[in-house]
Every structure is written in structure tokens, then in C-alpha cells.
Amino acid sequence: MEQNDVQGLLLKVLDVLHKSGALSPAEDSKVVEFHQPQDLEEILSAFNLNESCSESRLLELVGETAKLSVRTGHAMFFNQLYGGVDKYGLVGALVSEALNTSAYTHEVAPVFSLSEREVMKASLKLVDFKDGDGIFSPGGSISNMYGIVVSRYKKFPNVKQTGLFSLPPLVLFTSQESHYSITKGAHWLGLGTDNVVKVKCDDRGRMIPSELESAIAKTLSEGKVPLMVNCTAGSTVLGLLGRHPSPLRKTSKPTSWN
Ligand SMILES: Cc1ncc(COP(=O)(O)O)c(C=O)c1O
Numbered sequence: 170m171e172q173n174d175v176q177g178l179l180l181k182v183l184d185v186l187h188k189s190g191a192l193s194p195a196e197d198s199k200v201v202e203f204h205q206p207q208d209l210e211e212i213l214s215a216f217n218l219n220e221s222c223s224e225s226r227l228l229e230l231v232g233e234t235a236k237l238s239v240r241t242g243h244a245m246f247f248n249q250l251y252g253g254v255d256k257y258g259l260v261g262a263l264v265s266e267a268l269n270t271s272a273y274t275h276e277v278a279p280v281f282s283l284s285e286r287e288v289m290k291a292s293l294k295l296v297d298f299k300d301g302d303g304i305f306s307p308g309g310s311i312s313n314m315y316g317i318v319v320s321r322y323k324k325f326p327n328v329k330q331t332g333l334f335s336l337p338p339l340v341l342f343t344s345q346e347s348h349y350s351i352t353k354g355a356h357w358l359g360l361g362t363d364n365v366v367k368v369k370c371d372d373r374g375r376m377i378p379s380e381l382e383s384a385i386a387k388t389l390s391e392g393k394v395p396l397m398v399n400c401t402a403g404s405t406v407l408g409l410l411g412r413h414p415s416p417l418r419k420t421s422k423p424t425s426w427n
Pocket of ligand 1: 250307308309310311313348350405
């Protein structure tokens with residue numbers, strides 16, 4: 170095979186993935202060929218990272234990887250955050266990787282920077298957010314941290330220059346059911362985990378508005394500053410069906426501390 174025959178290699182990889190059943194797993198196939206970690210380590214010891222290998226060996230290893238991986242596109246695979254493999258999504262990922270571009274300037278990414286804008290517009294429309302802006306982020310933790318940073322900047326714009334040193338203790342309110350990345354964000358951004366108040370929820374995982382109000386009142390009485398209320402719309406444990414009513418709509422004085 171020619172050194173730069175990208176197309177030839179891609180077609181072979183695609184063929185291996187197809188034959189392994191990874192692209193459209195048969196209903197009667199296993200979701201995973203499970204091995205305990207120590208046993209899997211033994212099996213994978215054949216993947217010697219210290220040696221170069223031929224392309225045909227590389228293709229074998231791709232096949233082994235597909236065979237030993239969980240088939241997340243299988244009809245019997247159920248897990249939070251997964252919705253199967255979308256063929257257009259997969260093609261989109263391949264096109265993005267193949268073009269090896271970025272989205273930072275018009276010069277290097279004329280199409281991608283414009284499409285980023287369009288996708289953002291469509292996303293804002295989905296949540297009915299008028300005159301908004303946004304950013305694509307690589308995951309939940311960093312998105313939640315962006316949220317904390319934005320609310321801190323909105324309330325204390327000087328934080329950009331002075332850092333945390335000029336600020337009073339800031340308190341973040343979140344639902345008892347919220348993801349631990351909120352606490353992690355409070356740690357990483359210097360708010361401190363003691364300043365995260367986990368507000369009680371009802372038996373369906375909804376934040377109880379009166380509990381939120383009392384928590385805010387307590388914070389104010391301690392001379393601390395309520396910074397933000399993080400609302401959880403569904404959780405990986407309880408899920409979400411239908412529209413999630415914001416507890417803020419039920420809180421009588423949501424802006425009394427802002
Ligand atoms: C609501 C929520 N926030 C944050 C995260 C963490 O995301 P990441 O693994 O990208 O840090 C998750 C992951 O499940 C999540 O469901």
C-alpha cells in the first residue's frame with residue numbers, strides 16, 4: 170500500500186468496522202464481549218505500543234478493538250447520555266476530521282466558522298433564547314464552570330482584573346440532585362465547596378422553591394453573597410420527561426438578592 174493512500178486505508182478500516190458489526194450491530198449479537206480488567210489487559214498485551222507494525226497488523230488491531238468494545242449502537246444497549254449512532258453524525262465527525270480544520274478564524278476555517286454560527290443560532294432558537302450567544306464546549310463539567318464564571322463576571326465585572334481578592338464570600342445554590350461537577354467547579358474557581366448549598370428536592374427530584382428561598386435568606390443573614398442558582402433539568406439518575414418547570418418561576422422574590 171502506498172504511504173499516502175489515505176483513501177485506501179480508510180476504505181479498509183471501514184470494511185473492518187463493518188465486518189466486526191460495530192457500525193450496525195445485529196440484534197442477536199452481544200452488546201459486549203466482557204472481560205475482567207486483568208484478563209483484558211492480558212489480551213491487549215498483544216497491542217505492543219513500543220513496536221511499529223504493518224498496516225495489515227494495524228487493521229487486525231482495529232478489528233480486535235471493535236470486537237472488544239461495547240457496542241453503543243446496539244438496540245439492547247441502554248445507558249445515560251447515549252442515543253445510539255447517528256449515521257449523519259458519524260459522517261459529520263469523519264468530514265471534520267478529514268478536513269482537519271478549526272473554527273477560530275475565517276482564514277483557516279471559512280465554512281466551519283460560519284456553520285458554527287448557524288448551529289449556535291439554531292440551538293438558541295431551540296431554547297427560545299433571544300439575542301443570545303454561545304460557545305460549544307467539550308463536556309458537562311466545563312459547561313457548568315462557564316456558567317459559574319459568567320454569573321460571577323456579571324455580578325462582579327472587576328473580578329477580571331482583581332481576581333478573587335476583592336470579593337465577598339460567594340454562595341452557589343444547586344439542587345440536591347445536581348451533578349457533582351458543580352461542586353468541582355466551585356473548588357476549581359476558588360469559591361470553595363463549603364459555599365455550595367444543595368437545596369432539598371421533592372421525591373421526583375424537583376428543587377423545592379421554599380427551601381431555595383430559606384437557603385438564600387440564611388446566606389444573606391450570614392453576610393455572604395448569593396451568586397447563582399444552578400437549575401437541574403433532569404438528572405442522570407432520575408432522567409427527565411416533558412418540560413421541567415423552573416423553581417425560579419415559583420419563587421416570589423427571585424431578584425431580591427441580585
Ligand atoms: C449534568 C451533567 N453535568 C456534568 C457532567 C460531567 O460532564 P463531563 O464528563 O463532560 O465532565 C455530566 C456527565 O454526565 C452531566 O450529566
